[in-house]
Amino acid sequence: MPAVKPISAVPKYISKEEHSALVASTPASFGDIPPVIRHKEENVSITLDPGFGIFTNATQGTLYILTSVLAFVSTAGEGFEIEYPKITLHAVSRGESGPSIYCQLDESAAAPDAPQNDDEISEMSELTIVPQNSASLEPMFEALSECASLHPDPRDEEDDLDDDAFVDINTFETFTGDENEELSEVGRAALAHLESIIEDPHELKPDLNDDDEK
Numbered sequence: 001m002p003a004v005k006p007i008s009a010v011p012k013y014i015s016k017e018e019h020s021a022l023v024a025s026t027p028a029s030f031g032d033i034p035p036v037i038r039h040k041e042e043n044v045s046i047t048l049d050p051g052f053g054i055f056t057n058a059t060q061g062t063l064y065i066l067t068s069v070l071a072f073v074s075t076a077g078e079g080f081e082i083e084y085p086k087i088t089l090h091a092v093s094r095g096e097s098g099p100s101i102y103c104q105l106d107e108s109a110a111a112p113d114a115p116q117n118d119d120e121i122s123e124m125s126e127l128t129i130v131p132q133n134s135a136s137l138e139p140m141f142e143a144l145s146e147c148a149s150l151h152p153d154p155r156d157e158e159d160d161l162d163d164d165a166f167v168d169i170n171t172f173e174t175f176t177g178d179e180n181e182e183l184s185e186v187g188r189a190a191l192a193h194l195e196s197i198i199e200d201p202h203e204l205k206p207d208l209n210d211d212d213e214k
Helices: 016-024 134-149 154-163 185-197
Strands: 004-007 037-049 059-066 069-074 079-083 087-095 098-106 124-131
Touching: 037 134, 059 134, 087 134, 098 134, 124 134
Parallel strands: none
Antiparallel strands: 004 079, 037 059, 037 124, 059 069, 069 079, 087 098, 098 124
C-alpha cells in the first residue's frame, strides 16, 4: 500500500506523563491506550517527491512524531500520516537547501509482512522535512529514530532468523578422549562451555575431573 495516507485530523495522542498515569492505573486493555507524542514541531516545511495532493513543494504546517505514525497537518488543514515500517531511511541533511531531515519511503504495493521477492525493485518516494527553527533538527531526528525502532520491519526479522546459526543436538558428537587424545587446558575450558549451553540427550558428557583424580 502507498506510504503516504491522507488524514483530515491529527490522530488522537497523549503525553508521556499521561501515558505513565494510564499504565500505573492498570487499564482494562493496554491496547486502548492512545499513542504517545514524542515531538511536535510547528512551522515546518515538507516536500514530497513525487508530489501527493497539495504536498508538492514546501508545504507549511505542523509535524507530529507519534509512537504510532509520523503525521503532518498543513496550515490549510489537510494532512497525511506515514507508518514507520514504510520509512526505509531517515537522516539529517545539511545540504545547500539548509538543515533538514531526509526520508526515503517504500511505495511498494505489498503489505509489510508479505513475502519479498529478492529480484523485485521497490518503488521509493522522498520526504524532506525542514523546520523553521534549525535547533529543533536534532530533537526531531532523535524522536523519529526512537519511534521507528518501535516498529521494526517484519521482513528484517525474518532475515535475521534465516541467518541465525544453530546446533543440531541429534548430530552433536561429544569428545570422550583417550590416552592418545588428551584435551589441553584451553580445550577443556571450551568443552565445558559448550556442554553448559548445549543439551546432551545421551548423557555422554565426560567427567573432566577423572584425569585429575588418577
